[in-house]
Amino acid sequence: MTASDGGWPAPEPGAGAGVERGEDYAPAVVSGGLAVAAGLLAVAAVAGSTAGAVVGLAGLTALGGGLLVGRGAGVTAGGALLFAGTLLAGASGGTAGVVLAGAVASLVAYDAGDRAVRLGRTLRRGADTVRVELVHLVGTVTAGALAGGLGLLVFEVHPRNAPALWLAATLAVGIALALVLRPSSAAGDPGA
Numbered sequence: 001m002t003a004s005d006g007g008w009p010a011p012e013p014g015a016g017a018g019v020e021r022g023e024d025y026a027p028a029v030v031s032g033g034l035a036v037a038a039g040l041l042a043v044a045a046v047a048g049s050t051a052g053a054v055v056g057l058a059g060l061t062a063l064g065g066g067l068l069v070g071r072g073a074g075v076t077a078g079g080a081l082l083f084a085g086t087l088l089a090g091a092s093g094g095t096a097g098v099v100l101a102g103a104v105a106s107l108v109a110y111d112a113g114d115r116a117v118r119l120g121r122t123l124r125r126g127a128d129t130v131r132v133e134l135v136h137l138v139g140t141v142t143a144g145a146l147a148g149g150l151g152l153l154v155f156e157v158h159p160r161n162a163p164a165l166w167l168a169a170t171l172a173v174g175i176a177l178a179l180v181l182r183p184s185s186a187a188g189d190p191g192a
Contacts (some may be wrong), residue, residue, distance in 0.1 A: 010160070022036045025070040026126075030133040032067050035113035038105045039063050041163050042082045046104035052102075056085030059106070072117050079110025096155040100103035103173055104148040130133035147173045 039186020040061040046052035094102075115136055119129050132168035143151025151173040 022124045025072070025120050026112075027067045027116035027142075028123075028129045028133050029116075030130055031112045031116035031119065031137060034137055035063060035067060035109050035116055036060075037076065038109035038112060039082055040138055042102045042105035042109060044088060045098050045105060046085050046094065048098070049085075049089035049094060051092060051093045052085040052087075052089030052094070054085075055088055056082055056102075056106075059083075059085060059105035063109055067113055067116055070117055070121055072114060075117055078113065082106035082109055088156065096152060099146045100151045100155075100173065102145040108140055108144050112137060147176050 023108055043053060043060055046056050059078045061078070062074050062081055063078025066072065066076070066078055083103060083106040086106055089102060090099035094170040115133065119127070119133070123129060
């Protein structure tokens with residue numbers, strides 16, 4: 001697919017493996033900024049758990065590193081560590097609201113970071129991507145808020161409010177968000 005028929009432009013040779021520092025890579029600014037902000041929110045949500053905070057900070061570091069050098073693997077590892085920190089916080093007594101906020105924030109951080117790297121690798125420094133980024137990010141945040149709200153509703157309606165339920169609800173929300181937010185290979189996205 002090409003840009004003229006609604007798809008993404010073809011990636012440059014080697015773009016799938018990330019770009020080297022000397023090349024003209026820069027992450028998309030709006031998506032990259034939201035990724036870092038969401039990562040900070042995820043870490044703040046789990047700050048009551050030492051293990052969750054340590055793992056969350058490692059995730060934020062990996063996310064930031066992936067954004068800086070244009071490596072999707074770093075962003076993916078960062079998102080996974082942020083989510084793992086949230087699960088650890090939940091397992092050590094975090095409230096359902098905090099756990100769901102951390103889970104949604106970690107998945108938004110991953111999705112926004114992934115988008116920032118993909119746009120930066122594909123379109124390079126200086127490309128006007130703000131409109132595309134905003135449309136994608138509004139969808140991401142809306143889906144995350146709806147899924148998080150649904151997870152919290154499931155937790156509140158459950159008669160026993162058992163900790164296992166909110167861990168299961170968090171996992172279900174995470175899986176649902178990952179499925180909804182993943183790039184579609186049918187759309188011609190070069191990194192899919």
